[in-house]
Amino acid sequence: MQAFEVKAPHDYHLVNMDPSEPGDGEVCVRVAFAGICGSDMHIIHGDNAFVQFPRITGHEFAGTVERLGPGVSGVEVGSRVCVDPVISCGQCYPCRIGRPNVCSALEVIGVHRNGGFGGSVVVPADNIHRLPDHIGLDAAALVEPYTIAANVLDRMQPHPGDALLILGAGVIGLTLLQMARAMGLDTIIVTDVIDERLAVARELGATHVLNGTHDDVESRILALTHGEGVPLIADAACVPALLPQMLRLASPAGRIGLLGFSATPSELVQLEVIKKELTLVGSRLNNRKFPEVLALIRDGQLDPLALVSHRLPLREMPDAIELLERHPESTRKVLIDIGA
Template identity: 30%
Template sequence: MKQAIMIKPGSIEFRDVEAPCKLAPNEILLKIKRIGICGSDIHVFHGEHPATSYPVVQGHEYSATIEAVGEAVKTAKVGQRATARPQLVCGKCGPCLRGQYNACEELKVQGFQAPGVAQEYFIVPEDRLIVFPDSMSFEHGAMIEPAAVGAHSTSISRGLAGKNVVVSGAGTIGNLVAQFAKARGAKKVLITDISDFKLSKAHECGIENTLNILKTPFAEGIKDAFESEGYQVGFESAGVQASLDVLIANVEKGGEVIILGVYAKNPTVNMYFVGEHELNLFGSMMYRHEDYQEATSLISNGMIILEPLISKHFPFDQYLDAYNYIGESGDKVMKVMVDL
């Protein structure tokens, strides 16, 4: 089978390797159909991901069909459409034992610290598999992973129903966080960015309130959106110091700021201000299985809108061209798919 390997930053080789065929009783053989490229993949491409070494087989957002199942598999059948969580966990550390395995002490993520799915066939265990309906496209199936990030981060809050929410960063993840906040009953959701293109995509996905902070100062935009009510919950998905600063500085006293952005440089936080305002800061790490299940359900019933986020497709043998397209497109690109 064909396999794409990033041998060093900016360089991808294609190799013919033996296809996996022998299954353990609990394992499933997938035929990969679509692979989504995310911001973390771009960090790897540029040699800027601190937890990834080379060579590496990328690919952690994907959809597939089930080609074969082990003799003990009960929840999947040949021919079904599926994806799977890319997390490899120890199952023995404190976080794992309390069910917080997304923060496992020995966590490895396929596509980063372990081989990913940039190949024709891939084996996963049943406990990480998610089957999605035939009515859901392979493109949407490949986006269950980033949607699960939105599901998980919005579940961390002490409750969004009836609250005003600000999401900083209107890329794919920020967009999905905003959509999940809306789905969880937030009163108003405002998404901010410096790109009119990304903010227009938020509008297409049903996020009515947007703010370009290059054109309108953050505090002024907050007053326009929420008037005297302000906002009670902020989500930082941009991974930018200035973004974190304004969210903390303007959230209501006793409010929450949930951080899921990835920072190239560690940000600083005014902890005196956090203490004086009794703010709650939370980190959000990936997702758990129930987040995948919820994402699948909300996508399939139309509550999460994905089509405006899909920018372009590339065939598998043009994997490198997909990265170059993202680099050349600036802020005019959202989700790029690689097709097998």
């Protein structure tokens, strides 16, 4: 069985691995499709502080249950499932108050444990979610990115009529856009520095798109909001240097959702935060958002396959990585067909 293993930063190969046996409360999932995420690229580059090497990466995936461990009930071999990669202890303070995605002993499948870029993967049975009949395994592999969007929007607590500014039209920015549309937000402004990405954002429902290389973003946004600023700002660009601009563009009582893991300090002007009584929230992974996202896909309110720009077999994984690094203007989600 082939798998994609990152042995150390910049050291990755396709390897042969024997399938693992599920233990108590676990199932073995035969992976059908897996998506490459920006955090997978950070692992490859050595920029992920949480990964433990060597590692089979991949936390966006779907497949079928092929073996059950002892004590597992309520699921059958052959069930089509996607997998929530968040594993929490259930005992620590975050878990006790209903925020297991920041568990003190958090583990993430594909980061702390082996993930989906292999023929099969062992996961806790509690982390699998059965698929509605008409959701394909390719679309189901992309549920996880939408849970990221659902989580940060939930953290920002949208009100009816709120406008949303999304910085960055990469995959997370596009999932935020689709999720915001599904939630009923009418005004969604998307910024980026790549016109091709902004064109996709427009196709997916952005009401305004701005290119930071040639548009005066701040004056345009203030004009669009009649000088008031934007109530909701989601940082899908994850560039620390953009925080001062976000503070300036936020409306009084605005909420800013931060998603990046950079260790680079951001300049924070406290006056901007206090005079507007802004709320800055961090958002990590997802807090039990899989059922919500699956329901929206089932009802046709989200289209995961609209994110996919390329499909490649697992044997071409090194080519997929090169594609993502060299052609960001034409590459959105690269979906890996594990069985091809």
